């Protein structure tokens with residue numbers, strides 16, 4: 070195809086030098102197979118479409134109207150050593166979540182090259198012992214009679230920009246722990262949240278006892294091993310970006326490593342998908358729509374009503390209300406909806422002393438001092 074012809078089809082032409090053509094690239098990623106899990110991986114290849122429950126509880130039926138796609142390679146055209154890439158709807162991210170996932174995908178290829186899974190696997194015995202994330206949430210909730218707090222160490226976010234200029238992750242984590250947080254969530258994404266795995270490692274190495282959630286966009290099993298090697302006790306699995314087969318497979322890996330898996334949903338369809346998966350014991354309901362950034366805390370209540378709430382109670386699944394919680398009334402609202410834990414970032418991190426702000430958010434001191 071002539072470069073001039075690209076304009077005719079309305080494509081944007083980008084200029085660069087790249088890998089030679091005919092190098093096959095998968096349209097959708099496949100999870101890395103951990104050395105001891107080849108068998109289950111074979112049964113858990115990443116699917117190209119997400120099958121969702123159609124309401125009759127059998128986990129089959131309708132397709133997700135806007136699944137978060139994996140990167141599609143741009144069509145390339147060579148003129149001498151120069152490569153032209155065409156941007157089309159197929160290889161342009163549709164929303165911020167898709168953009169985050171595509172960037173993560175590119176970043177992961179480099180990280181995996183530097184530290185292949187076999188190497189990473191050998192480092193695991195040196196990682197600090199795993200702590201009981203779910204147990205800490207239950208214990209705190211029983212002790213205070215309020216939802217347990219997962220306090221988030223979050224410098225910035227795509228929706229709010231910089232949340233805290235003067236950001237000392239270890240000091241913030243210490244202050245959260247002293248003031249009653251049951252667990253901590255540490256953002257590790259660098260590009261969009263200005264987080265890092267160094268922060269996770271530093272918090273764990275500083276003697277903080279609260280179990281740590283690695284808050285990351287996990288799309289590959291390799292990341293679970295990496296998170297564990299940096300001291301994580303729990304990882305996040307976001308239903309919006311993972312097919313069911315990957316969630317099942319990743320939960321198995323978590324079990325092997327002793328990690329908790331917080332499986333995050335935003336709407337009824339994601340909740341139904343996740344409830345159809347065996348072994349889920351911790352579900353996060355995100356009040357933030359990660360594609361539009363819209364926040365609505367009544368989302369938590371809606372997803373826990375009726376049959377879904379009944380199934381969750383019957384299976385003793387602990388539910389975490391996530392995002393947009395600013396006042397004691399917000400905490401009471403999600404507690405009355407059925408959550409036993411909350412995940413809070415912005416409303417604490419923006420205060421001068423994020424730890425001291427916990428009592429204000431809960432309407433009482435929830436620290437061990439009480």
Ligand SMILES: O=C(O)c1ccccc1NCC(=O)[C@H](O)[C@H](O)COP(=O)(O)O
Nearest residue numbers: 226227228229359391392393413414415
């Ligand atoms: O926070 C964002 O802007 C965001 C954008 C895209 C994907 C994820 C995002 N946030 C992750 C979270 O869900 C929150 O960090 C967490 O629930 C705490 O929320 P908040 O208390 O509202 O800071």
